[in-house]
Amino acid sequence: MIPSITRFDDSSVDRRDATLHLLDPATGAVLDDPEYGPVCVQSGTTRQFECRIQDARPGVWHFTWMLGNQTIATKSEAWTGAGLVKVSSWHIVTNPGNETRERNLTCLATSSDQSLCTRVLITSCAVYVLI
Incomplete structure (x- = not known):
């Protein structure tokens, strides 16, 4: 009797498209969902944002955070292993004032491919004041 060999073709897993989202780490809300709307940041406070890639191929990912047209932070994350991974970068918008109002917070993630x-x-x- 010849033994049967079962092979698993995981090539479709490697071709799955990675997705990128901006999240609120405190609530898990997907902030870049079109149904979410603009993100409110109170003047004089800080707010943390997470830029998360789902189904990323392992390797080095470079994150660029921008506010309006200005680069405000760059970070790199290296991930190794087999299969697809989740990669995140965090950024805190500190003490937003007039210069940050009505501006886009952008996260750009790049890898070798x-x-x-x-x-x-x-x-x-x-801000509403009750009298």
Whole structure:
């Protein structure tokens, strides 16, 4: 009797498209979802953002954070291993004022063979004073 050999073709896994999203780490909200709308940041506070790649191929990923047209941070993350991975970069918008209102916060993620980009509109929060 000849033994049967079963092979698993994982080539479709390697071709799966990676996705990039901007998240609120405190709530897990997907901020770049079109249904979410502009992101409110209160003046005089800080707010953390997570740029997360799902189904990324292992390797070195470079993250560029931009506010409007200005680069505000660059970071690199190296991931090794087999299969697809999740890669994240975090950035804190500190003490936003007039210079950050109505500007896009953009996360650009690049590897040796892929480039992904996402953005959210940053607005100031309305402050209501009760009398």
